[in-house]
Amino acid sequence: MSTDWREEAQALWDRASRQRSSESKVRLLEEAVRMADSHGDVQLGYELRDDLIDAATFGGYPDKALVAFAWCRGQQKKDPERFDPEAMLWKQKWVVGRIKEFPHISRKQIVDALDDIEQCFTKVDAGKRSVLKLRYQAARDMGDDVAEVDRLWDAWLAAPRDHLTDCRACELDDELDHHVEKGEWEQALRKAKPILDGRVKCAEIPHLTLGTLLYPLFKLGELEHAAELHRRGYALTSKNRDFLATVGDHLEFLTLTGNLARGLTLLEKHLEWTLDHGSHNDRFVFLVAATFLLERVLAAGDRDVVSLRLTKSFPEHRADGGYEVKALHAWMRQQAQAIATRFDTRNGTDRYARRLARIQRLTEEARAFPLD
Secondary structure, X not given: OOOOHHHHHHHHHHHHHOOOXXXXXXXXXXXXXXXXXXXXXXXXXXXXHHHHHHXXXXXXXXXXXXXXXXXXXXXXXXOOOOOOHHHHHHHHHHHHHHHHHOOOOOHHHHHHHHHHHHHXXXXXXXXXXXXXXXXXXXXXXXXXXXXXXXXXXXXXXXXXXXXXXXXXXXXXXXXXXXXXXXXXXXXXXXXXXHHHOOOOOOOOOOHHHHHHOHHHHHHOOOHXXXXXXXXXXXXXXXXXXXXXXXXXXXXXXXXXXXXXHHXXXXXXXXXXXXXXXXXXXXXXXXXXXXXXXXXXXXXXXXXXXXXXXXXXXXXOOOOOOEEEHHHHHHHHHHHHHHHXXXXXXXXXXXXXXXXXXXXXXXXXXXXXXXXX
16 A cells, blocks of 8 residues: 555655755755645645745745745735734745845835735734835845935834844844945944854854955955954855855955965855856855956966866866866856846846946955965
């Protein structure tokens, strides 16, 4: 007698529950979801997706989290008594916070998602501060009018905290992004002190923070401190593709300081994440850093070919591992440019084009600081 499909689905779920967020965990839950859907078990499909959203969010698959949440949100709207939206408000915040990272999602869809979460939070008389932060981050990251971005920043910080507010570590880290955006290096470092001292932390902090502070420290000439944060931070982020953009920050720092061999090692190790990562923004950050790295390798003039063990999924893969630097650079830049164009077309701004053009400024700022 064949095993009941529910037992098989439960076995997959049990295996997934024993794992940390990872590709393996996501795949196990996706298989269980497929089984539930194929047998029309909506309740089980909802419960499995509840876990899948967590695993995908913290395992580096934000696109899969978005799809799973959209399905659950649809069930909530059909039958709110059976599928209580309040139980998934935190996950809704995670998903809506990243929806802008997908250029195929229109501005209207982003606005609708922000309006929807505001309505959901209002029904439980909480979450005003969280919604303002989401609106601020969306406006900033899409390159909207500076005055409007600053207005939302002020409104976010003035709003009271409640049970739907992100933890203090996450909020503080998000504030650092604002100061780095503004070039307020000293302010960023002052605010980061509780995180750097270990007094404020969470599952993703200081992981993100240590990458964010590399450029401010470089600008301030605190290279020893930056090197320390690089060593600490990269060790925390190197095994989870959820931190692809932060790995890009580390790659940029290595390039800025002339540690090109180390940079090529990071490129070799993490390019595979970039090829299929759901967040086009995170892919862009890494690709820009890789483009910068390869430009500096070309400028050094001591090698036209580099030896890299790149995944076979890389479109320009070479079995012998020998890659012409000029061709590799052209591929990275073309990919980054394509993503920038898609975002700027969607956003109606030139924010991503300016981020790509920033390479020229980084080239002028680069200074040798060997880590070996």
